[in-house]
Amino acid sequence: MIRAENIYKSFDDNEVLKGITTEFYPGKTNLIIGRSGAGKTVLLKLLIGLHTPTSGKVYYDNVDFFSLSKKEVRAIRMQVGMLFQASALFDSMTVEENIRFPLDMFTSMTWKEKKNRVNFCLERVSLGKVNDNFPSEISGGMQKRVGIARAIVLEPRYLFCDEPNSGLDPKTSIVIDELIKDITVENNITTVINTHDMNSVMEIGDNVILLYQGEIAWRGNRDEVLQSDNETLHDFMFASPFLQQLRDSALQK
Amino acid sequence: MFLKNFFYHMGRYTIMLGTSFSRPEKHYMYYKETMRQMNDIGIGSLVIVVLISIFIGAVTAVQFLYQLDGTLVPVYYVGYIIRDSTIIELAPTITCLVLAGKVGSNMAAELGGMRQKEHIDAMEIMGVNTAAYLIMPKVVAALVVIPMLVAIAAFVSVIGGYLAAVPTGMMSDAEYIQGVRSFFEPFNVVMMFVKAVVFAFLLTTISCYQGYHVRGGSIELGQASTNAVVFSDIMILLADYLIAVLLTG
Numbered sequence: 329m330i331r332a333e334n335i336y337k338s339f340d341d342n343e344v345l346k347g348i349t350t351e352f353y354p355g356k357t358n359l360i361i362g363r364s365g366a367g368k369t370v371l372l373k374l375l376i377g378l379h380t381p382t383s384g385k386v387y388y389d390n391v392d393f394f395s396l397s398k399k400e401v402r403a404i405r406m407q408v409g410m411l412f413q414a415s416a417l418f419d420s421m422t423v424e425e426n427i428r429f430p431l432d433m434f435t436s437m438t439w440k441e442k443k444n445r446v447n448f449c450l451e452r453v454s455l456g457k458v459n460d461n462f463p464s465e466i467s468g469g470m471q472k473r474v475g476i477a478r479a480i481v482l483e484p485r486y487l488f489c490d491e492p493n494s495g496l497d498p499k500t501s502i503v504i505d506e507l508i509k510d511i512t513v514e515n516n517i518t519t520v521i522n523t524h525d526m527n528s529v530m531e532i533g534d535n536v537i538l539l540y541q542g543e544i545a546w547r548g549n550r551d552e553v554l555q556s557d558n559e560t561l562h563d564f565m566f567a568s569p570f571l572q573q574l575r576d577s578a579l580q581k
Numbered sequence: 582m583f584l585k586n587f588f589y590h591m592g593r594y595t596i597m598l599g600t601s602f603s604r605p606e607k608h609y610m611y612y613k614e615t616m617r618q619m620n621d622i623g624i625g626s627l628v629i630v631v632l633i634s635i636f637i638g639a640v641t642a643v644q645f646l647y648q649l650d651g652t653l654v655p656v657y658y659v660g661y662i663i664r665d666s667t668i669i670e671l672a673p674t675i676t677c678l679v680l681a682g683k684v685g686s687n688m689a690a691e692l693g694g695m696r697q698k699e700h701i702d703a704m705e706i707m708g709v710n711t712a713a714y715l716i717m718p719k720v721v722a723a724l725v726v727i728p729m730l731v732a733i734a735a736f737v738s739v740i741g742g743y744l745a746a747v748p749t750g751m752m753s754d755a756e757y758i759q760g761v762r763s764f765f766e767p768f769n770v771v772m773m774f775v776k777a778v779v780f781a782f783l784l785t786t787i788s789c790y791q792g793y794h795v796r797g798g799s800i801e802l803g804q805a806s807t808n809a810v811v812f813s814d815i816m817i818l819l820a821d822y823l824i825a826v827l828l829t830g
Contacts, residue, residue, distance in 0.1 A: 373702075376706055378702055378705065378706070402708040402710070403708070405705070405706055405707065405708035406707070406708040408706055408707075408708075409706075410703065410706045412699045412702070412703060413699075414698065414699065416698060416699040416700055416702065416703040418700055418703075419698075429707075430707050432607065432609075432610055433606055433607050433610055433707065433708075433709055434606065434607070434707075434708065482707075488706075
């Protein structure tokens, strides 16, 4: 479990996060949602230590992350997988080399064991025969899947996904969402997803927090979204008149 | 303001160096990356270094022959002047100034691009010491390969001088070779390698510093690449002066 406790973060005079306290649970897909500029990415990067909080604490299973030494931080990070918005695959490496990179760096596995593990991860994300392709030679959706394969290759306990659906069509987005959900449940991973895709909220939102102007404006799960009377949530989730009508008709039924 | 900036960057540069030279997570991965860098820096720069060195030797020969024309200085001195000026100054300094433009800007752009495309963040999250993995192999490779390039440059410059002076009839083959073999001071070669090592360290670490700390977009990346070349060149020339004072004083 990951717990954020009273997190404040400022960049110069701009206070981006204002007293965020929340928990992210294992085996669940925990979503951080909100409009652009709400502070989602800052919170996500702060949870994994790419930003440090102005004040507040982050606990990984009751271990205070920001009080750890660099060596201890690296030990925790080896249990972390991350899927970036633009996948962040290394351009000069093939798909196989990308996925193998963490294995090469941190394990003493034999070449054959690494090969098997890479192939297993590729199969898990439903990708075959792209081992020798470079990232530029595969589609955006495939790049995301390779990013997921690389994120899970070391069997992480925590998985972070920054806008996993950005730039993808609705169908592929659902495939990626379901994949993340399945991997989370199978391996009892604490997964934190940063998104503003309402489909993701309704499909995989086990534990959802809505950020608005640096504060938590709403929290709940996908089943509570429709019933909630939180104005900020409605403005975000059902932004267009069409979606508002859909919500109204769903509630009437 | 200038002093504040100076100390800010010096502090960050020192911290980066401290982090870079730490124990590798996996020696094989660092070895592989170092070999790749050696190939990029060494083989990748060989042609331009050879071309520039030929012309430096040739121009030095032609200009000294012009200057000594009508004086009482023996013509064979041209060979001696070319040899010593290339070994002491031109080979290490000009080669490293050129490499700052080619290799340095490339390193800054590569690291800056990786920073902007979140590759460095991805490695950090995996638990990789990115400063060590991305910078140390570049510095080690440069410290090994650049002195070799400088030695090649010195040798080729002497040949360039020969090609400009002898086949054109400005001086005889015997005179040139006599000059090249006269008054040889082995310590000058030591000085050349001291300069090559110091310049290699400066140009790689300054360029890596510029690239590693890039923020923003393509304009900032361009600026980092330019700064890598400008600051490397200035520091190389400053170090050149200091080494000259220290080793010849």
